[in-house]
Amino acid sequence: MTGLNTDSAPVTGRIVISVDAMGGDRGPAAVVAGIAESVKKNPDIHILLHGPRAELEKLIGRRQWLADRIEIRDAHGVVTMDDKPSQVVRHGKDTSMWSALESVRSGEATVCVSCGNTGALMAMSMLRLRKLPGVNRPAIAILWPSRNAHGFNVMLDVGADIRADERDLLQYALMGASYARNGLHIERPRVGLLNVGTEEHKGRAELKAADELIEQAAPEGNFDFVGFVEGGDIPGDRCDVIVTDGFTGNVALKTGEGTASLIGDLLKEAFTYSPLSRISALLSLTSMRRLQKRIDPRRVNGGVFLGLNGTVVKSHGSADATGVSAAVKLAFQLARSGFGDKLAARVASSPSLTQDAERQGSGTE
Amino acid sequence: MTGLNTDSAPVTGRIVISVDAMGGDRGPAAVVAGIAESVKKNPDIHILLHGPRAELEKLIGRRQWLADRIEIRDAHGVVTMDDKPSQVVRHGKDTSMWSALESVRSGEATVCVSCGNTGALMAMSMLRLRKLPGVNRPAIAILWPSRNAHGFNVMLDVGADIRADERDLLQYALMGASYARNGLHIERPRVGLLNVGTEEHKGRAELKAADELIEQAAPEGNFDFVGFVEGGDIPGDRCDVIVTDGFTGNVALKTGEGTASLIGDLLKEAFTYSPLSRISALLSLTSMRRLQKRIDPRRVNGGVFLGLNGTVVKSHGSADATGVSAAVKLAFQLARSGFGDKLAARVASSPSLTQDAERQGSGTE
Numbered sequence: 260m261t262g263l264n265t266d267s268a269p270v271t272g273r274i275v276i277s278v279d280a281m282g283g284d285r286g287p288a289a290v291v292a293g294i295a296e297s298v299k300k301n302p303d304i305h306i307l308l309h310g311p312r313a314e315l316e317k318l319i320g321r322r323q324w325l326a327d328r329i330e331i332r333d334a335h336g337v338v339t340m341d342d343k344p345s346q347v348v349r350h351g352k353d354t355s356m357w358s359a360l361e362s363v364r365s366g367e368a369t370v371c372v373s374c375g376n377t378g379a380l381m382a383m384s385m386l387r388l389r390k391l392p393g394v395n396r397p398a399i400a401i402l403w404p405s406r407n408a409h410g411f412n413v414m415l416d417v418g419a420d421i422r423a424d425e426r427d428l429l430q431y432a433l434m435g436a437s438y439a440r441n442g443l444h445i446e447r448p449r450v451g452l453l454n455v456g457t458e459e460h461k462g463r464a465e466l467k468a469a470d471e472l473i474e475q476a477a478p479e480g481n482f483d484f485v486g487f488v489e490g491g492d493i494p495g496d497r498c499d500v501i502v503t504d505g506f507t508g509n510v511a512l513k514t515g516e517g518t519a520s521l522i523g524d525l526l527k528e529a530f531t532y533s534p535l536s537r538i539s540a541l542l543s544l545t546s547m548r549r550l551q552k553r554i555d556p557r558r559v560n561g562g563v564f565l566g567l568n569g570t571v572v573k574s575h576g577s578a579d580a581t582g583v584s585a586a587v588k589l590a591f592q593l594a595r596s597g598f599g600d601k602l603a604a605r606v607a608s609s610p611s612l613t614q615d616a617e618r619q620g621s622g623t624e
Numbered sequence: 625m626t627g628l629n630t631d632s633a634p635v636t637g638r639i640v641i642s643v644d645a646m647g648g649d650r651g652p653a654a655v656v657a658g659i660a661e662s663v664k665k666n667p668d669i670h671i672l673l674h675g676p677r678a679e680l681e682k683l684i685g686r687r688q689w690l691a692d693r694i695e696i697r698d699a700h701g702v703v704t705m706d707d708k709p710s711q712v713v714r715h716g717k718d719t720s721m722w723s724a725l726e727s728v729r730s731g732e733a734t735v736c737v738s739c740g741n742t743g744a745l746m747a748m749s750m751l752r753l754r755k756l757p758g759v760n761r762p763a764i765a766i767l768w769p770s771r772n773a774h775g776f777n778v779m780l781d782v783g784a785d786i787r788a789d790e791r792d793l794l795q796y797a798l799m800g801a802s803y804a805r806n807g808l809h810i811e812r813p814r815v816g817l818l819n820v821g822t823e824e825h826k827g828r829a830e831l832k833a834a835d836e837l838i839e840q841a842a843p844e845g846n847f848d849f850v851g852f853v854e855g856g857d858i859p860g861d862r863c864d865v866i867v868t869d870g871f872t873g874n875v876a877l878k879t880g881e882g883t884a885s886l887i888g889d890l891l892k893e894a895f896t897y898s899p900l901s902r903i904s905a906l907l908s909l910t911s912m913r914r915l916q917k918r919i920d921p922r923r924v925n926g927g928v929f930l931g932l933n934g935t936v937v938k939s940h941g942s943a944d945a946t947g948v949s950a951a952v953k954l955a956f957q958l959a960r961s962g963f964g965d966k967l968a969a970r971v972a973s974s975p976s977l978t979q980d981a982e983r984q985g986s987g988t989e
Contacts, residue, residue, distance in 0.1 A: 378821075404886065405886070406886060406889075418820055421820060421827060421828055422828075453875060455783055455786060455870070455871055455874040455875065456743075462786060462871075463786055463787075463871065489874075489875070489878050490874065490875040490876065490877065490878025490879035490880075490881075490882060491878040491879070491881060491882035491885075492882070493879050493882060493883075494879075494882045494883050494885075494886040495882060495886075503875075505820070506820055506827075506828065506872070507871070507872055507875050509820040509854075509855065510818060510820065510854070510855040510868075510872050510875065510876050511855065511875050511876060511879040512855065513854050513855025513856040514855035514856070514858050514859075514876040514879050514880050514883075515855075515879050515880065515882075515883040516855075516856060517855060517856035517857070517858060517859045517860060517880075518858075518859050518879075518880040518883045518884055519883055519887060520856075520859075521769065521770070521771060521859040521860075522884060522887050524771075526891075
């Protein structure tokens, strides 16, 4: 039952991460600064950095220890936040994003990291890395601060695709459980299916069908299925993995982020309201910093594209050095655990999905 | 263009609110305590209170000033949180919920307030009050703490129905705008349609169609349409009314509540971590209370059922006296503004909806 966990032994020694230097809101300087943090902390990380060579060399500067750990791959085109995915896929061969994915495709690097345009990155990843055999719709999984002992829940899909039928949702459950095992070290993840009520008579038809499929797949998939969960369980402790379609997941993600950000701003306001409140703010600085660290989105920066031949970590577009460093760290962890191979084995071993893929004639795509 | 705002003059004098005393998590004691708060503050509020007479009389006790403002309607059945809506609709004639709705149906009261089972309340409201002419799916609208100057945004539907096509979404826009005008006093509300991206090429087909319909209806509907908005805009200041289907809205609502509650608990934790942090917590108590008041869900307690012949305010099941009082206050405001008639006029005046209703042969339902 637990065989798949040991299918791929952890990878030892040097890990190569392919990083797209361009396309983030803060430009390549933040990316290089984030990489510098990562490689300083972890001697096993090596970076293939994609972007305009002259600009990147300037940013690395005279730091020999940094230059030794980064190999630059010259690429002049940049995918901007406004570029349409369909355009980029056709005309983006000279971009740093394309080049960064190419290093994973060729096997030179294990994981790709980019702060760029999500839609373009997903479209390009689909085209270049291709879907895993048996996967119909890839998904983007994120980590969400939660009441769980390990501090985070996995939620997917948060926006790779706006649709998901019951078989897609089953795949998300399998991929999410695998990610929770390898990214959060949860031996036996608890998976929940997002719905509007926990009563059986509620919800959409595809959710009822997915409920049955996931229930059946749980024993072999080495996870516990807790059934339907609600929005309140996303930051809760009823489950470790929340499965939903990309439309609902994206709205939930952005609602949660917006709510947290509103509360943070109101908190600041409350503490600058009067001289006394400003003094108390000073005194409570340590407490506030502890809280901030606990829920700092930069610490869990990185959506992961699942269901492709190769792992892609999508960092926030606005990521600063801390955010980029967190994304590189996540990429390293996944590479080290042999996540890509384990995920492929997990999806391939699911009978209901393989049959389905064969029926559709796309089993070996 | 602004004619409809004056169609119904504000109602002056005594306002009768019909209140279901039973079915909330805290029992009728919390309901009576909430009513007492409301009637003490506002001499125009009169209450029809539905539930077991002996129990309610005991709760009102010897307070003559309270007894003078409450008329008890004896009803022995109680709808519990576990009751299925389909069962309640068939066998719930003796319940306090049924009785409370009946007072609105008969015209004795203007608005109904209940803390009971949402599904049952909606099913019973549909059956007894019937849908407004031209309305296909009624909706539940809530107020959401936001960055807006008035402090709250309206979001609908948050769970009356799990489906919504483009015409339903148009109705939600009209009803939501009307509610924002009468409940929040926003003369010309800005309406946004919830989607996963603001680019036109994103999203589901019904959203693209709804985008066009709402755009066309905006001038006559006396609101501004800002187009697609994202989850982050629900607590934001880009619009005053967020329109979405009941599945997405319910997930977003519960995700936001769950996130806020998690942050609140972590904040408490941060402030009890060490002796110093406990001292700083004491000092910052005033600041924290100010924040808490600003985002206290009890202050905006009450989802409103829109699209029926009569207004129903659904209070949180866990509402305490403060929560019940807030729900009664909202019911009073809506009754005073003549909201029900204005909403009916608004929906009836929408050409695309009326045509549609006639085409479906349900225009006079």
